Amino acid sequence: MEKLLRNFFLFLASNKQLTKAAKRYGMKFGASRFVAGATLNGALSTIKDLNNQGFSVTIDHLGEFVDNEVEAVEMADHCIQAIKGIARDHLESQLSLKLTSMGLDISHELCLANMRRILDTAKEHGVFITIDAEDHAHTEATLDIFKELKSEYDNIGTVVQAYLYRTVDDLEDLNPYHPRLRIVKGAYKEPPEVAFPDKKDVDQNFKNLITIHLLRGNHTAIATHDDEIIRFTKELVRKHNIGKDQFEFQMLYGIRPERQRQILAEGYNMRIYVPYGEDWYGYNIRRLAERPANVAFVLKGVFGK
Ligand code: FDA
DSSP, rough: OOOHHHHHHHHHHTTTHHHHHHHHHHSSGGGTTTOOOHHHHHHHHHHHHHHHHTEEEEEEEOOOOOSSHHHHHHHHHHHHHHHHHHHTTTTTOOOOOEEGGGTTTTOHHHHEEEEEHHHHHHHHTTTOOOEEOOOOHHHHHHOOOOOOOTTTTEEEEEEEEEEEETHHOOOOHHHGGOOOOEEEOOOOOOOTTTBSSSHHHHHHHHHHHHHHHHHHHOOEEEEEEHHHHHHHHHHHHHTTOOGGGGEEEEEETTTTHHHHHHHHTTOOOOEEHHHHHHHOOOHHHHHHOOOOHHHHHHHHHOOOO
16 A cells, blocks of 8 residues: 555656646645745755754755756756855755756756856855756766766765665766765656665665765765664764764755754764755655655645644
8 A cells, every 4th residue: 555655646746747736836735844945045044943953954946847948047046046045144055956957858068057057156155066866767867967077076976876776886887986975765756677666675775885885985975764774874884983074864854853853962964955945846745655644744734734
């Protein structure tokens, strides 16, 4: 039943018509639990609050399925405004983005041009940029662009997904770049031809990838709400004497906040992924797919408290 619901939500998340309709009807469906408002100012004040509690942040201007150049340029402008806002307010925040919102589906050159504008501004203000991982159809193009930009800029990292069979090879391919990588399970609906269908294989691969990347001396962000993966990482770093400056835990805004505080209190670096913007639909529905129990929050959003 859980798997059925997951597939249903992931189908909804990938529907372009629904994405556009949701944007028109505003921040409903419990979005505010996982999204720090529709505006940059709202997100900046959330970041300030999180920084005051000791958390680091990565901000994300929500957007996907961008299919025209004007919108892709606008998306990049939003990222530049966010970087300037972070610098102006002296916040401790990185920025995460998706290459499909920078024009990846339109042209390689447009996507690169948007990324270079963002990276130049980010470099000027000392802000680090992470390229999120999307569905497997975009993996190759995303990693190609990452490698091209990484040879020009220091302030860039990306994400690998433990559910993909290819990721262990991607780690080999990326290693010469000594990348700062965020490792996640993977949030999209993927066929068994490309991704492990069973959670236990995904979890085992996650542990394997963390071990390889950390023991090679690379900075690693372990992005998960899964207690077993967190326990495994703590044991690994203790056993190999890996310093706290070489890794961090990351979680999503609004998910397991009490666990986020606990990890911070134990002395680990904890970064919160804070999404904002009008294009909240796909992001929110993927959170429901991860945990259908969150439907209760959605119903609350629709029918009131
Ligand atoms: P899993 O889903 O197995 O959950 C483990 C436990 O955590 C659950 O048993 C539950 O207790 C709790 N939990 C999980 N989800 C919850 C929820 N929604 N509400 C309440 N409790 C919940 N994916 C991707 O494809 N590309 C990307 O770039 C990123 N980026 C990213 C950044 C950060 C900071 C995080 C934390 C995650 C991502 N992801 C992502 C999403 C990731 O791939 C994955 O879908 C989610 O993190 C859920 O998987 P978990 O590792 O948390 O484990």
